Amino acid sequence: MPLVNAEGLILRTLPLSESDLIAVLFTREHGKIRVVAKGARRLKSRFGGSLGPMNRVRVSYYEKENRELLYLNSCELLESAFALQSDYELQTVCAYFTEVVDVFFLEREANAPLFRLVAVILKSAALNPGVMRLLAYFNFWVLRLSGLLPGLAVCAVCGKGLLPTGGCATGASFAVWCPGCRPQEGLLLGPGAIRLAAACANKSIENLDSEGPFQEGDFSQLNAVLEKWVAKGADRKLQSLEALRALRRTSELTAS
Amino acid sequence: MPDYPEPVARLIEELKHLPSIGQKSAQRIAFHLLKGSTEEADRLAQAISDVKQKIGLCSTCNNLTDVDPCYFCSSATRNPKQICVVEEPGNILAVEKTRVYQGRYHVLMGSLAPLKGIGPEQLRIKNLIERLRGGEVEEIILATNPNVEGEATAIYLSKLLKPLGLKVTRIGMGVPIGSELDYADEVTMMKALEGRREL
Numbered sequence: 077m078p079l080v081n082a083e084g085l086i087l088r089t090l091p092l093s094e095s096d097l098i099a100v101l102f103t104r105e106h107g108k109i110r111v112v113a114k115g116a117r118r119l120k121s122r123f124g125g126s127l128g129p130m131n132r133v134r135v136s137y138y139e140k141e142n143r144e145l146l147y148l149n150s151c152e153l154l155e156s157a158f159a160l161q162s163d164y165e166l167q168t169v170c171a172y173f174t175e176v177v178d179v180f181f182l183e184r185e186a187n188a189p190l191f192r193l194v195a196v197i198l199k200s201a202a203l204n205p206g207v208m209r210l211l212a213y214f215n216f217w218v219l220r221l222s223g224l225l226p227g228l229a230v231c232a233v234c235g236k237g238l239l240p241t242g243g244c245a246t247g248a249s250f251a252v253w254c255p256g257c258r259p260q261e262g263l264l265l266g267p268g269a270i271r272l273a274a275a276c277a278n279k280s281i282e283n284l285d286s287e288g289p290f291q292e293g294d295f296s297q298l299n300a301v302l303e304k305w306v307a308k309g310a311d312r313k314l315q316s317l318e319a320l321r322a323l324r325r326t327s328e329l330t331a332s
Numbered sequence: 333m334p335d336y337p338e339p340v341a342r343l344i345e346e347l348k349h350l351p352s353i354g355q356k357s358a359q360r361i362a363f364h365l366l367k368g369s370t371e372e373a374d375r376l377a378q379a380i381s382d383v384k385q386k387i388g389l390c391s392t393c394n395n396l397t398d399v400d401p402c403y404f405c406s407s408a409t410r411n412p413k414q415i416c417v418v419e420e421p422g423n424i425l426a427v428e429k430t431r432v433y434q435g436r437y438h439v440l441m442g443s444l445a446p447l448k449g450i451g452p453e454q455l456r457i458k459n460l461i462e463r464l465r466g467g468e469v470e471e472i473i474l475a476t477n478p479n480v481e482g483e484a485t486a487i488y489l490s491k492l493l494k495p496l497g498l499k500v501t502r503i504g505m506g507v508p509i510g511s512e513l514d515y516a517d518e519v520t521m522m523k524a525l526e527g528r529r530e531l
Contacts, residue, residue, distance in 0.1 A: 088447060093352050119508050124517040128480050156519045158480060164444055164452075167484040171446035319446035322453070 079136045086131045087174040107185040111137050111148040130157035130170050169207045172316040179310045193217045200281045208295040215302035216276040224309045226250045228273040233257035242266040247304030268294035394439040394456045396421040411435045413470040419443045443481040471499040478505045
């Protein structure tokens with residue numbers, strides 16, 4: 077039973093028996109893993125507050141023969157996301173990130189670009205750049221890394237460039253159409269949203285506006301399409317997406 | 333798995349639905365019940381049935397009770413100016429064990445947890461606001477769990493309640509008694525420092 081060391085993000089925890097937890101971690105080295113944290117629910121647990129969602133931790137764990145679950149030996153907190161998620165809006169957004177990573181990617185399959193994406197998003201979230209911006213960047217890259225993102229620069233039917241006219245998309249298929257080829261019902265992607273998608277592809281989240289600012293509508297339009305594609309790619313109901321939509325109905329999520 | 337007679341297999345299946353009870357524990361409990369007298373089994377069945385039939389939620393505070401309003405809401409000795417807000421009815425026992433708190437309670441029946449589909453609408457917040465309309469309450473003590481969900485719930489409630497002119501307090505968080513500072517992680521220590529008090 078050799079000890080394995082890894083750096084990871086806590087995606088979520090589930091109660092197990094009276095005082096244990098199962099922690100789902102997304103590690104840089106070994107992808108998504110599930111570990112049993114013995115006694116983690118006790119008041120004087122040796123894991124303390126390190127197993128909170130989205131915390132960046134360094135863990136050591138071991139495997140028992142003929143057991144599917146891994147066992148957590150130690151968990152050192154590198155960066156806490158506790159304060160970040162004290163706000164319900166950001167808690168919901170972080171829950172969305174964790175659920176999408178959990179649903180989209182297989183267990184024990186290392187994915188260094190995705191790990192970097194989540195780490196960058198969390199670091200950026202701490203600076204409060206606006207949740208719509210975080211969502212747009214995250215959705216864009218999750219779809220791209222999972223191979224589901226279609227080209228957002230040209231029409232899927234005629235191949236014509238989508239600038240300066242803009243385009244439209246539906247949640248039913250991973251494609252974008254120009255105004256001439258658009259289906260009857262579709263979600264509008266204005267020129268600003270098309271430019272925003274290009275900026276997500278080529279720039280860091282902090283520098284999205286380096287060639288001119290984006291409007292709140294650009295973020296809303298791009299997010300509306302990307303969220304539909306994420307939901308389609310997940311192939312199941314995302315609880316956190318429902319919570320995000322409910323939040324959107326009661327308050328406006330901010331882009332900046 | 334060996335084939336049990338149908339009633340025993342059914343009992344084991346039902347017991348497995350209980351928290352922390354797996355196949356082996358369920359078998360052990362089932363055989364314990366089989367070894368015991370019929371009267372013992374009837375008493376257990378009656379107790380479970382009574383709990384389901386007689387216990388409901390207090391219409392004021394959502395605590396589990398067999399009379400409405402519950403003991404805490406109807407007692408003249410409890411301070412009506414203080415309300416301690418907890419996540420689950422079981423949390424009331426933890427507070428009561430201290431024998432220090434003499435105010436009343438409000439049970440939210442959960443905490444904000446987007447991954448479980450629990451938002452503000454799913455929590456019993458509306459009847460808390462209604463309770464406060466009477467003007468009798470002066471302080472709200474937020475005693476939600478010291479985790480991400482509990483903290484987000486506490487901050488959400490404080491934003492909602494402070495404009496009503498109430499004193500809103502949060503239970504202390506930090507290093508547990510009997511532990512050692514060497515083992516405290518940064519969040520626990522930070523919360524302990526935030527909640528420090530003058531001696």
